[in-house]
Amino acid sequence: MDWLNALVQGVLLGGLYALFAAGLSLIFGVMRLVNIAHGDLIVLSAYIALSFGVALGLNPLVALLLVVPTMALIGYALQRLILNRTMGEDILPPLLVTFGLSVILQNALLMGYSADPQNLQAGAIETASVTLGPLAVGLMPVMVFATAVAVIAALQWMFYRTALGRAFRATSDRQDVAQLMGLNRAHVFGLAMALSLAVTALAGVFLGIRTAFDPAAGGARLIFGFEAVIIGGLGNLWGTLAGGVILGVAQTVGAKIDPGYQILAGHVVFLIILALRPRGLFPRIDG
Amino acid sequence: MPDALLTLQALNAHYGDFQALYGVDLRVDPGEVVAVIGANGAGKTTMLRSIAGLLKNAPGAIRWKGQAIGALRADQVAGRGIALVPEGRLLFPSLSVEENLVIGGQLGRKGPWSLQRVYDLFPILKERRHQQSTSLSGGQQQMVAIGRALMANPELVLMDEISLGLAPVIIRQIYEALPGIVGEGLTAVIVEQDIAKALSVSQRVYCLQEGRVSLEGQSQTVPREDITRAYFGV
Amino acid sequence: MTLSVTRRTRLSTTWLILLVPIVLLLIAAPWWAGRADLRLMGEIALYMSLAILWNLLAGYAGLVSVGQQAYVGFGGYLFFALTMLAGLHPYAALPLVVLAGFVISAPVAVLIFRLRGAYFAIGTWVVAEVFRLSFAQISSLGGGSGTSLAPDIVRSLADGRDAREAVAWWLALGAAALVLGTVVWLLRSRQGVALTAIRDNELAARSLGIDIWRTKFTVYVVVSGLTALIGALIFLQKLRISPDAAFSANDWTAFVIFIVVIGGIGTLEGPILGTLIFFALRETLADLGTLYLIALGIVAIVIMLFAPRGLWGFLRDRWGLELFPLSRRVSGLAKKEA
Numbered sequence: 001m002d003w004l005n006a007l008v009q010g011v012l013l014g015g016l017y018a019l020f021a022a023g024l025s026l027i028f029g030v031m032r033l034v035n036i037a038h039g040d041l042i043v044l045s046a047y048i049a050l051s052f053g054v055a056l057g058l059n060p061l062v063a064l065l066l067v068v069p070t071m072a073l074i075g076y077a078l079q080r081l082i083l084n085r086t087m088g089e090d091i092l093p094p095l096l097v098t099f100g101l102s103v104i105l106q107n108a109l110l111m112g113y114s115a116d117p118q119n120l121q122a123g124a125i126e127t128a129s130v131t132l133g134p135l136a137v138g139l140m141p142v143m144v145f146a147t148a149v150a151v152i153a154a155l156q157w158m159f160y161r162t163a164l165g166r167a168f169r170a171t172s173d174r175q176d177v178a179q180l181m182g183l184n185r186a187h188v189f190g191l192a193m194a195l196s197l198a199v200t201a202l203a204g205v206f207l208g209i210r211t212a213f214d215p216a217a218g219g220a221r222l223i224f225g226f227e228a229v230i231i232g233g234l235g236n237l238w239g240t241l242a243g244g245v246i247l248g249v250a251q252t253v254g255a256k257i258d259p260g261y262q263i264l265a266g267h268v269v270f271l272i273i274l275a276l277r278p279r280g281l282f283p284r285i286d287g
Numbered sequence: 288m289p290d291a292l293l294t295l296q297a298l299n300a301h302y303g304d305f306q307a308l309y310g311v312d313l314r315v316d317p318g319e320v321v322a323v324i325g326a327n328g329a330g331k332t333t334m335l336r337s338i339a340g341l342l343k344n345a346p347g348a349i350r351w352k353g354q355a356i357g358a359l360r361a362d363q364v365a366g367r368g369i370a371l372v373p374e375g376r377l378l379f380p381s382l383s384v385e386e387n388l389v390i391g392g393q394l395g396r397k398g399p400w401s402l403q404r405v406y407d408l409f410p411i412l413k414e415r416r417h418q419q420s421t422s423l424s425g426g427q428q429q430m431v432a433i434g435r436a437l438m439a440n441p442e443l444v445l446m447d448e449i450s451l452g453l454a455p456v457i458i459r460q461i462y463e464a465l466p467g468i469v470g471e472g473l474t475a476v477i478v479e480q481d482i483a484k485a486l487s488v489s490q491r492v493y494c495l496q497e498g499r500v501s502l503e504g505q506s507q508t509v510p511r512e513d514i515t516r517a518y519f520g521v
Numbered sequence: 522m523t524l525s526v527t528r529r530t531r532l533s534t535t536w537l538i539l540l541v542p543i544v545l546l547l548i549a550a551p552w553w554a555g556r557a558d559l560r561l562m563g564e565i566a567l568y569m570s571l572a573i574l575w576n577l578l579a580g581y582a583g584l585v586s587v588g589q590q591a592y593v594g595f596g597g598y599l600f601f602a603l604t605m606l607a608g609l610h611p612y613a614a615l616p617l618v619v620l621a622g623f624v625i626s627a628p629v630a631v632l633i634f635r636l637r638g639a640y641f642a643i644g645t646w647v648v649a650e651v652f653r654l655s656f657a658q659i660s661s662l663g664g665g666s667g668t669s670l671a672p673d674i675v676r677s678l679a680d681g682r683d684a685r686e687a688v689a690w691w692l693a694l695g696a697a698a699l700v701l702g703t704v705v706w707l708l709r710s711r712q713g714v715a716l717t718a719i720r721d722n723e724l725a726a727r728s729l730g731i732d733i734w735r736t737k738f739t740v741y742v743v744v745s746g747l748t749a750l751i752g753a754l755i756f757l758q759k760l761r762i763s764p765d766a767a768f769s770a771n772d773w774t775a776f777v778i779f780i781v782v783i784g785g786i787g788t789l790e791g792p793i794l795g796t797l798i799f800f801a802l803r804e805t806l807a808d809l810g811t812l813y814l815i816a817l818g819i820v821a822i823v824i825m826l827f828a829p830r831g832l833w834g835f836l837r838d839r840w841g842l843e844l845f846p847l848s849r850r851v852s853g854l855a856k857k858e859a
Contacts, residue, residue: 034639036587085826091638095585096782096825103775104818107811163393166382170390173379176341179361180371182394182439219770223650226643230636264654267647271632274644278635 003256008135010252014245015145016210019203020225021232021240022152023196029159029235030168030192031087033094037102039222040109041197045071045204046213047109050118060120060205068201075197079190087189102218109215120208144206148241151199156237158195168192220263227270233280242282246273290353292317292474293338293369293443298348298357300333300498307333309498315443320475322489322506324482326518329495331478332374335445338476339371340364366394370441374448374478376432378420385416387431391438398440399471405434408464426457433461433468443474450481462488482514496520533845547694551687559686563693563758565800570700570751571773572780572792574744577704579778580787581716582740583723585638588645590774591629591652592622592745594767596752598656601762604674606661611678615692615753622749623742630741634734646770653768667763675760689758696754700747704789705845707743712736720787775814782821785831789845794833 020042027033035041045067052063082101086093128139159165171178171188179185207213207221228247232239247266254265273281293315300308308330315321325331336342338349340361349357351367359367370391378387388405406413409430415423420431429449436444450458458481465488469475479485486492486506494502494517502509502517550559571589579585596618603614633644657665679688707713715736718726727733752773756762766772776799784795806813828835 034643036639036642082822082826092579092583092585092786093825093829095639095642096778097822099587099775099778100782100818100822100825103771103779104815104822107814107818110811111815166386166390167393169381170379173381174377176361177373177377177379179341180339180365180373181390181435182362182365184360184362219646220650223643223647226640227647230640234640260654260658264651264658267651267654270647271651274635275632 003253005135006252006256007249008132008137009141010249011245012137012141012145012248013252014228014241014248015141015148016203016206016244017224017228017247018148018241018244019144019151019199019206020221021228021244022148022155022237023199023203024222024225025229025235025237025240026155026199027192027196028229030172031189032172033083033087034098035196036095036098036222037105037218038200038225039218039220040102040105041071041074041200041218042204042207042221043213043215043218044105044109045197045201046120046208047113047118048201049120049205049208050113053120060122060209061125064202064205067205068198071197071201071204072194075193075195075200076190078197079193080186083193084186084189106215106218113215115214115216117212117214118208119212120205122209126209140206140209144210147202147206148244151202152237152241155195155199159237164191224266227266230280231270231273233283236280236282239280239282243280246281290317291315291350292352293476294350295334295338296348296350298334298337298344300330300337300342300344302333307498308337311495311498311500313493313500315474315476317442317474318472319491320469320477320489322485322492323476323478323495324480324485324492324514324518325495325501328497330498331495332447333498334495335371335447335476335478338364338445339369341371365439368396368440368442370436370439370444372432372436372444372446372449374451376425376428378428378431378435380419380421382420383417384412384420384423384431387420388412388434388438391435392440394439396440400437400440402438405437408467409434426453426460429453429457429461433464437468441473443476444468446475446477448478448480450479450484458484482518494518544698548691550690550694551683556683556686559690560758561800561804563690565796566690566693566697567751567755567758568777568780568799569793569796570697571748571777572784572796573700573704573789574748574751575774575777576781576786576789576792577707577740578744580781580791581708581720582737583720584737584741585642586645587642587770587774587778588647588649589745589748589777590768590770590772591645591649592626592748593752593755593773594649594656594764595625595652596622596749597756597762597767598659598662599749600753600756601668601670602662605668605671611674611757615750618753619746619750622746626742626745627738629745630738634737634741649768649770653764656767657764663763665764667761667766669761670757689754692754692757696750700751703743703747707740708789712739716740776817779817779821781831782824783831785833785835785837787830788833788837790837791831791833795831798832
């Protein structure tokens with residue numbers, strides 16, 4: 001029974017990791033950019049929700065209505081003002097610039113909010129639980145998982161069924177020819193980053209409700225998201241959900257064996273999959 | 288003389304240290320088909336890429352209806368009504384045939400061309416519309432590339448080596464469709480290796496040699512030996 | 522008329538002649554520098570070594586690692602384990618640390634070389650995390666809270682505190698010389714030519730028959746072994762080790778990356794210049810704390826955007842400066858033209 005519980009908790013945790021991963025996967029798919037500051041932006045979202053909560057007395061789930069557009073705006077500005085200048089054949093500039101950004105964000109949060117761990121208080125919903133067969137699981141984790149499924153389904157639909165998705169795919173295929181179609185690459189990239197950080201906002205708020213966070217919490221979130229992306233297979237959105245679930249289960253099962261093994265077990269499973277299936281479990285066929 | 292649609296004035300182009308175009312002058316009037324011929328490496332593709340905004344130029348080197356457009360980005364040039372059918376077709380592999388066509392029209396310019404008209408022109412594309420563009424034959428891909436440019440409802444279409452690498456029967460098919468394309472007030476600049484083909488569909492012809500204009504004339508009347516000399520530089 | 526190819530320039534020759542008294546002066550530092558200055562100089566030498574190594578990895582081999590703290594921590598912990606648990610003399614432990622660095626980094630390279638470009642970077646970070654979490658599980662080395670170097674091991678280095686400080690400095694200086702020498706030797710060898718070819722054009726290099734994987738593998742393993750040595754010396758200086766300090770991404774990677782980016786990535790002189798600037802700034806601005814880090818981050822971003830070859834690259838492009846005779850120059854051509 002305990003093991004079944006660990007398994008279910010792991011699957012639900014995987015939903016959160018899929019949210020970490022989806023934004024990362026999206027910008028890599030559109031512009032081959034890997035954002036080292038992704039984790040710190042997740043944590044930034046949690047802090048923004050915290051500030052909205054303090055200033056306006058909002059429940060963090062309500063504050064999402066403000067945090068999501070705020071992060072999207074930040075993403076668009078970040079891409080247009082800084083990151084677009086680094087895009088090109090050489091991978092070094094975007095990597096080092098987002099790395100610098102990561103250090104700046106961490107220390108700015110440290111100055112603004114101190115190193116004390118914070119928590120987002122969502123009220124009664126945090127302790128509510130639902131019965132799944134023989135198990136009682138928290139309502140929040142179920143909500144997070146459902147959100148992850150909905151977000152990925154929506155991204156999938158956007159990518160393959162809308163004009164924006166078409167523009168993303170065309171730009172990803174051939175940037176210069178996409179320009180010939182009247183698509184301004186700088187704007188398309190800005191929209192991709194805006195969307196990525198909108199998803200990041202969801203991830204950050206759910207993270208903050210689930211656990212305590214501090215300015216240094218970003219690195220681990222980047223790694224979890226990255227592991228989910230690689231396990232699931234590059235360029236496959238549903239794969240990131242599968243990757244998140246595998247990582248989540250590895251962690252909860254590892255913690256069940258010994259609490260000290262939780263994170264390590266996730267990394268080890270990731271490295272084993274990298275050794276056996278370097279392209280991930282569900283690589284995109286045409287990749 | 289009517290106002291020119293497009294004029295190139297002392298257009299230079301560089302790739303790093305290499306200069307590909309030296310002071311090219313060229314004029315395109317509304318409604319005409321202009322052929323640009325020249326050997327490999329003469330600068331034909333570079334010239335079209337410059338016009339389309341894929342290479343940065345001095346603003347005044349390229350004028351569109353009198354306005355300097357040389358420094359505009361490619362998407363801004365597209366917005367003015369200039370479309371390029373690039374050499375090598377360069378379709379979007381992750382898009383289906385129909386999506387490749389639709390994205391060509393995504394700026395929403397008004398005009399005679401629609402998905403239906405493109406399908407009327409190239410019926411085979413309608414049959415294949417849900418396939419990935421990479422699964423088509425070379426000729427069909429070229430039809431998609433032409434259709435994609437037409438979907439933008441441009442005033443000027445630039446066609447770069449549209450017969451390159453295609454079987455003769457396919458080339459004939461594509462060139463037979465050309466009068467239907469340029470018949471409706473659409474202006475075209477056609478870059479072509481096949482000199483006879485280029486002269487037969489155009490009113491005026493330019494020849495490029497090592498980045499410079501070596502000949503300019505009326506397609507029907509220009510002496511063949513002049514073309515040979517301009518082409519090979521002998 | 523004769524053409525000759527040389528790597529030397531007048532500046533690099535002058536510099537190499539100047540190097541001799543500088544090195545002698547540095548060796549004699551225990552007799553003219555105070556204890557605090559000696560410690561600071563030791564720290565500078567070790568940071569310079571880390572910067573030179575990371576630059577070889579990222580700037581020359583294109584292996585942008587953000588997880589070199591894995592080997593700093595590994596070297597530190599192994600040094601503690603070999604001396605305290607296995608009872609080895611520190612001098613015997615140091616070469617073993619390098620060797621172990623080679624041995625452990627080889628399978629790691631095989632695994633993470635499967636990740637391309639930027640994903641490789643995050644992969645290195647995962648490896649560093651795995652190292653950190655694993656060493657935190659070893660209770661004989663203090664588990665998560667760490668341990669101190671036993672006093673008798675410290676005493677076995679030399680008699681008296683001043684003598685020990687001097688030995689620690691000479692070890693740091695020697696390690697820096699070893700690192701610099703290895704990197705210069707590597708860049709001037711066949712591997713160096715291959716590296717330059719790969720950096721300029723990977724596809725062309727492959728078509729010339731250069732085994733890219735093996736070249737990068739060699740660089741990764743050599744850099745990791747030497748990074749482990751530096752790690753051992755860092756924690757020999759600190760006398761105390763813990764997982765968080767040993768595998769700190771900020772201390773051993775963020776600072777090092779900023780040093781190299783500011784000094785000039787892909788140049789041998791860049792990391793040296795960068796280290797000197799970094800310490801000059803730290804000694805004057807350290808009171809600013811987090812603001813200092815934010816400023817460093819901003820400076821690094823601005824340099825990456827507007828002068829991607831850093832300060833040294835800027836100086837070199839302006840005046841053609843080169844301190845280390847690395848690039849080949851053809852002389853005699855000018856005469857031919859005239």
